[in-house]
Amino acid sequence: MTPSYLDIKSQFPVLTKAPAPGQPPLVYLDTAATAQKPKAVLDAMDQFYRESYGTVRRGVYRLSEKATAAYEGTRKKVAALLGAASEKEIIYTRGATDGLNLVAASYGGSQLKAGDEIILSQLEHHANIVPWQLVAEKTGAAIRVIPCDDRGVLDLEAYRALLTSGKVKIVAVGHVSNALGTINPIREMADLAHAAGAVIVVDGAQGISHMPVDVRALGADFYAFSSHKMFGPTGVGILYGRYELLEKMPPYQGGGDMIRQVTFEKTTYQNPPHRFEAGTPSIAEVVGLGAAVDWLQSVGLDKIQAHEHALLQYGTRLLSQIPGLTLIGTAPEKAGVLGFVLEGIHPHDIGTMLDMDGIAIRAGHHCAQPVMARFNVPATARASLGPYNTEADLDALAAGIRKIQGMFK
Numbered sequence: 001m002t003p004s005y006l007d008i009k010s011q012f013p014v015l016t017k018a019p020a021p022g023q024p025p026l027v028y029l030d031t032a033a034t035a036q037k038p039k040a041v042l043d044a045m046d047q048f049y050r051e052s053y054g055t056v057r058r059g060v061y062r063l064s065e066k067a068t069a070a071y072e073g074t075r076k077k078v079a080a081l082l083g084a085a086s087e088k089e090i091i092y093t094r095g096a097t098d099g100l101n102l103v104a105a106s107y108g109g110s111q112l113k114a115g116d117e118i119i120l121s122q123l124e125h126h127a128n129i130v131p132w133q134l135v136a137e138k139t140g141a142a143i144r145v146i147p148c149d150d151r152g153v154l155d156l157e158a159y160r161a162l163l164t165s166g167k168v169k170i171v172a173v174g175h176v177s178n179a180l181g182t183i184n185p186i187r188e189m190a191d192l193a194h195a196a197g198a199v200i201v202v203d204g205a206q207g208i209s210h211m212p213v214d215v216r217a218l219g220a221d222f223y224a225f226s227s228h229k230m231f232g233p234t235g236v237g238i239l240y241g242r243y244e245l246l247e248k249m250p251p252y253q254g255g256g257d258m259i260r261q262v263t264f265e266k267t268t269y270q271n272p273p274h275r276f277e278a279g280t281p282s283i284a285e286v287v288g289l290g291a292a293v294d295w296l297q298s299v300g301l302d303k304i305q306a307h308e309h310a311l312l313q314y315g316t317r318l319l320s321q322i323p324g325l326t327l328i329g330t331a332p333e334k335a336g337v338l339g340f341v342l343e344g345i346h347p348h349d350i351g352t353m354l355d356m357d358g359i360a361i362r363a364g365h366h367c368a369q370p371v372m373a374r375f376n377v378p379a380t381a382r383a384s385l386g387p388y389n390t391e392a393d394l395d396a397l398a399a400g401i402r403k404i405q406g407m408f409k
């Protein structure tokens, strides 16, 4: 392997074990849906449950204090990972979807009025569309959409034109498209949004674990992502928000832990981030997320980015050589997503048949139906990369695709 490649597959139990005796280990190419877990994360959660598990932020006994320290420790780690100004800007959520719903309902719900505008892009995942539609319906705000070209690159001239209405309050855009892999120029888009008096909400679900992310360098006012796509467990995610914005936002959900005092006449709330964290949280999952952050830092996000970029180029070359295959998403700035269609073969059939060869990809609309509509396809097959993937995985994919084409002849 060339120096830009990592050699870490052995740290992932599910990728190194034969699924059944005599079978080769799984070729996993669906990291955009969810990432596999390194041993470091599995062990941290197991150890936490065995030795330190208790409730957080309410117990007076030592076990609860120990659990609280681990739980709050993750907040510090995430703040450092993102370059946030303070750990008070880090809100625990259930995932990217939950974080985007939180911003839309709380920030959007309190700041938008009839006639205001929200700008989204044509590349968004449904999680960064539907919450805005819900709040637009409630407030009378309107949604405007930045189109993309045939490669999947956003039209920044159209974006500039949309911003001139003087009515735009929120721009909500993905860092990286899950269906196409396009990396959007967030810094530039943030500067333009700010100059127009709007805030920018970044859906970081596909950005966070594939490249170094510094929320202040990006100019993001909010940045949402899920733990499970960054090698941590499901059930937890992060919403970063600039503190001065969080401070003026009303609670999203009510319940325990988010209050200062409750009476039937009047209830007062905690400051951020706790104002947005009602109820017993996903405790061990937050600890697992902390271990995932440690793991990412130990491998190095710059190394992961270089590895996945080299693999993306390798895979693009391989797939481009297959007759009848069309890549969907060919932006020059692209992360490790290879979306494609094959002439005469439905993407679901590709997915099912590759699975028989032990290759896991995703087929469908990828919760990005407007992207499918833009490219005039009902669905695509999508191979997406993680730091554990190798050239051999992509060789297996290309061989699998050629085999399927042979069967359909």
Ligand code: 7TS
Binding pocket: 032, 033, 034, 095, 096, 097, 098, 125, 127, 128, 174, 176, 177, 178, 179, 203, 205, 206, 226, 362, 366, 367
């Ligand atoms: N935003 C983007 C860009 C995503 O790719 C996803 C999940 C989400 C938001 C939602 O994340 P969740 O963890 O809250 O569900 N994307 C995908 C995918 O591409 N295949 O499965 C899930």
